[in-house]
Amino acid sequence: MKEIIFASQNKGKIAEINALLGPSFKVLGLNDIQFYEETEETGNTFEENAKLKAEAVFKFSGKNCFADDSGLSIDVLNGEPGVKSARYASEKANNEENIVKVLKELKGKTPAKARFSTCICLIWNEETFYFEGKAEGEIIEEKRGRNGFGYDPIFIPQNHKRTFAEMSAEEKNKISHRKKAIQKMIAFLAEKSNLI
Secondary structure, three states: OEEEEEOOOOHHHHHHHHHHHOOOEEEEOOHHHOOOOOOOOOOOOHHHHHHHHHHHHHHHHOOOEEEEEEEEEEHHHOOOEHHHHHHOOOOOOOHHHHHHHHHHHOOOOOOEEEEEEEEEEEEEOOEEEEEEEEEEEEEOOOOOOOOOOOOHHHEEEOOOOOOHHHOOHHHHHHHOHHHHHHHHHHHHHHHHHOOO
16 A cells, blocks of 8 residues: 555545545545645645645655645636635635625626536645546535535536535545546556556
8 A cells, every 4th residue: 555645635636536546555644644734725726726726745755646736716806816715705704605605796697607627736755647527517606415515515416416415425536626637647657656
């Protein structure tokens, strides 16, 4: 089993990625390596923010690691909240406050075409690689479901009738933006390491 560090403290995300990567890898979170510094996400793109986080963890640990930056882009809001998805309502905003702000901005404009994007920056054997995944869909005007996190309760993926928050973790994993990016990373790691 090969250890790889995921630049996150989010237990939900770490569990999700552990399930996706499978038994050949053990995914460690930032708490597992006692990395408690906050990396400022000053990039203008998901790619730039993922790179900032991955480089900070690699500098600290010297180990293979990856970071992701994800967000929701809504067409009628010119791509917002985008890289500010986690802090759309304010720097300290929680999921609920961010959803409230999005729905306020979209008043009278729902359903609104949108997509979740994930960019992964992987530092593997001291080289840097990027993997991207997208989930197209639409934003609805009221929250539905109790699962997931972030904007999941107001996002219905394309060709589905339920929000991400109404799906089980397994159902969401099959079609999520993160899953698509992770699958690309897994294919890359399989080729590089013969581990999977």
